Amino acid sequence: MHTKHLELEQVGIDFPTPKGPFTALQDVNLKIAKGEFVSLIGHSGCGKSTVLNIVAGLHQATTGGVILDGAEVKQPGPERAVVFQNHSLLPWLSVYKNVELAVKSTMRGKSKGEMRDWIMHNLELVHMTHALDKLPSEISGGMKQRVGIARALAMEPKVLLMDEPFGALDALTRAHLQDSLMEIHADLGNTVIMITHDVDEAVLLSDRIVMMNNGPAATIGEILDIELPRPRNRLALADNKQYNHYRHEVLTFLYDKQKKVETVPSRAKHSASQKNSKSNEVSSEKKDAKKSDAA
Amino acid sequence: MSKMTTILRLPTSPSNANSMASRLYQSTPALLLPVIGLLMFLAIWNGVAKSIDTSLGQFPGPVQVFEQTGALIDEHIAQREKAAAFYERQEARNAARVAQDPTYEPKIRDFTGAPTFFDQIWTSLYTVMVGFLIASVVAVPVGILCGLSKSAYTAINPLIQLFKPVSPLAWLPLVTMVVSALYVSDDPAFSKSFVTSAFTVSLCCLWPTLINTAVGVSNIDKDLINVSKVLRLTPLAHLTKIVLPSSIPMIFTGLRLSLGIGWMVLIAAEMLAQNPGLGKFVWDEFQNGSSESLARIMVAVLTIGAIGFVLDRLMLSIQRAVSWDKSSVLR
Numbered sequence: 001m002h003t004k005h006l007e008l009e010q011v012g013i014d015f016p017t018p019k020g021p022f023t024a025l026q027d028v029n030l031k032i033a034k035g036e037f038v039s040l041i042g043h044s045g046c047g048k049s050t051v052l053n054i055v056a057g058l059h060q061a062t063t064g065g066v067i068l069d070g071a072e073v074k075q076p077g078p079e080r081a082v083v084f085q086n087h088s089l090l091p092w093l094s095v096y097k098n099v100e101l102a103v104k105s106t107m108r109g110k111s112k113g114e115m116r117d118w119i120m121h122n123l124e125l126v127h128m129t130h131a132l133d134k135l136p137s138e139i140s141g142g143m144k145q146r147v148g149i150a151r152a153l154a155m156e157p158k159v160l161l162m163d164e165p166f167g168a169l170d171a172l173t174r175a176h177l178q179d180s181l182m183e184i185h186a187d188l189g190n191t192v193i194m195i196t197h198d199v200d201e202a203v204l205l206s207d208r209i210v211m212m213n214n215g216p217a218a219t220i221g222e223i224l225d226i227e228l229p230r231p232r233n234r235l236a237l238a239d240n241k242q243y244n245h246y247r248h249e250v251l252t253f254l255y256d257k258q259k260k261v262e263t264v265p266s267r268a269k270h271s272a273s274q275k276n277s278k279s280n281e282v283s284s285e286k287k288d289a290k291k292s293d294a295a
Numbered sequence: 296m297s298k299m300t301t302i303l304r305l306p307t308s309p310s311n312a313n314s315m316a317s318r319l320y321q322s323t324p325a326l327l328l329p330v331i332g333l334l335m336f337l338a339i340w341n342g343v344a345k346s347i348d349t350s351l352g353q354f355p356g357p358v359q360v361f362e363q364t365g366a367l368i369d370e371h372i373a374q375r376e377k378a379a380a381f382y383e384r385q386e387a388r389n390a391a392r393v394a395q396d397p398t399y400e401p402k403i404r405d406f407t408g409a410p411t412f413f414d415q416i417w418t419s420l421y422t423v424m425v426g427f428l429i430a431s432v433v434a435v436p437v438g439i440l441c442g443l444s445k446s447a448y449t450a451i452n453p454l455i456q457l458f459k460p461v462s463p464l465a466w467l468p469l470v471t472m473v474v475s476a477l478y479v480s481d482d483p484a485f486s487k488s489f490v491t492s493a494f495t496v497s498l499c500c501l502w503p504t505l506i507n508t509a510v511g512v513s514n515i516d517k518d519l520i521n522v523s524k525v526l527r528l529t530p531l532a533h534l535t536k537i538v539l540p541s542s543i544p545m546i547f548t549g550l551r552l553s554l555g556i557g558w559m560v561l562i563a564a565e566m567l568a569q570n571p572g573l574g575k576f577v578w579d580e581f582q583n584g585s586s587e588s589l590a591r592i593m594v595a596v597l598t599i600g601a602i603g604f605v606l607d608r609l610m611l612s613i614q615r616a617v618s619w620d621k622s623s624v625l626r
Contacts, residue, residue, distance in 0.1 A: 056521075056525065057524075058521055058524060075524075076521070076525045077525065077527055078525060078526060078527065081525060082521065082522075082525050084518050084521070084522070086518065088518035088519060088521070088522050090519065090536070090537070090540070091619060091620065092540040092541075092619030092620075101526065105527065105528055105532065106526065135619070137620070155525075155526070
């Protein structure tokens with residue numbers, strides 16, 4: 001099934017810190033097929049965003065690399081469009097002009113009419129044609145994220161990268177946008193990599209869920225294939241045994257196998273016993289600092 | 296305490312007449328308070344002025360200053376009439392000469408009467424604007440460069456820190472000598488004094504704009520820079536579509552500070568260097584030492600303040616017009 005479309009091979013990254021290089025990611029291997037919808041899930045700080053940024057070309061992998069359709073990813077580009085968590089629309093441009101900027105810089109040589117049609121087409125996909133001349137500050141958070149998606153789609157990306165696209169939205173708006181995203185994915189068949197914190201979102205939208213271990217030197221822990229038939233309906237699935245089984249699998253991984261290390265002083269001892277010697281030092285240091293504060 | 300609050304709440308009770316009163320009560324402070332402040336200032340000024348005796352007579356109170364304002368306006372009108380009469384005579388004389396001798400080339404001479412208070416205002420405004428424009432044309436691009444490139448900032452920052460606190464009066468002798476040495480022409484388009492003043496203003500106007508522009512540019516939202524990278528915007532498009540719009544508010548904050556400083560610097564420069572303008576007017580009146588001098592200087596002081604205020608409001612309205620964030624409160 002997994003033909004060579006997008007490959008991450010032995011991807012690792014070190015960030016320089018005053019104490020020497022910090023290994024955020026190590027040995028990340030992933031093959032993604034064309035049109036596949038992949039979610040990355042894991043605790044915060046596990047390097048999900050770093051993986052996405054490496055695929056986007058915004059970060060350079062220290063070891064290994066990313067290959068898209070046989071070519072190595074070396075810099076950011078519109079064929080790997082990014083939908084950012086906080087929409088990142090240019091606040092001084094209208095909805096239409098925000099998408100226009102993307103179209104103008106990626107589709108040079110098209111006529112004005114063609115560009116206009118293409119912009120309108122993409123805004124229609126996300127149901128935002130009613131607010132063409134509104135500034136981002138004049139529309140709601142959900143609408144902004146819709147425009148952010150339209151802008152990314154307008155670049156005709158081979159891969160759509162979404163960094164917690166619905167994380168900042170309320171539950172109802174999020175559900176609406178998830179439905180929209182499923183429709184769009186069914187229509188266009190883009191390859192999608194989405195970062196999420198939301199287990200339901202991951203199971204509902206994905207073909208595969210990639211679960212990541214905690215850092216440092218984070219890597220892929222488990223991969224779960226979601227074999228639910230499409231189109232998927234959130235109401236029908238809520239009672240579906242298979243769906244709940246998948247949910248359970250992800251939850252088990254997150255809350256049992258990869259328990260998040262709490263750095264709250266009262267639990268420092270407990271978590272320190274599970275962790276390696278390095279974090280042991282850190283947590284006991286913190287504990288000492290707390291003690292001296294109290295004294 | 297509870298009694299106090301009852302009394303204070305009374306005006307906002309819901310009956311119709313009272314709600315009218317409360318609306319009036321709410322809207323009056325905006326109009327009334329500045330007027331009260333102004334009246335109090337005039338009263339104190341009047342009182343204090345009477346008790347100060349200087350070698351040039353009593354310190355001018357509001358009344359004398361008002362009278363002198365009228366006198367300055369009259370002088371200006373009289374001077375204009377003189378000038379008009381002068382040009383009329385000159386024209387008639389030339390016409391007569393040409394009628395007598397058709398080969399005669401008429402000579403046009405400029406009216407050389409002393410500049411009035413209002414001529415000096417105009418000179419000062421013109422000078423500060425030229426100095427400010429020169430400074431902005433230099434400071435904005437250099438500020439953008441410093442904001443975009445950390446190495447450029449590291450290289451230029453010590454110079455900014457070194458020259459920023461220098462008083463205009465320290466620059467003035469140097470600028471005067473440099474202008475006299477370098478600006479040599481038989482038929483100068485601008486007088487040397489004008490160039491000196493404008494250049495001194497520029498030297499002091501540079502820094503706030505430069506620093507604020509650099510800060511504005513270096514604080515652009517990281518996500519927007521990533522958007523630019525993903526879109527592979529050309530450097531020019533990156534500059535015009537992302538950098539400039541995003542740093543416009545900070546650039547204008549710098550420009551407003553610069554213009555304010557420029558206006559203060561200009562008056563000092565004109566005073567010290569005897570360059571035409573409001574500063575020279577103040578100095579001349581001081582040297583003149585008549586019984587009206589202090590009142591006339593006071594007129595100049597108030598005018599300088601008023602013009603400074605108007606210039607700032609002007610910049611503010613331009614800032615409002617070009618700023619994309621209409622919801623932000625600008626003051």
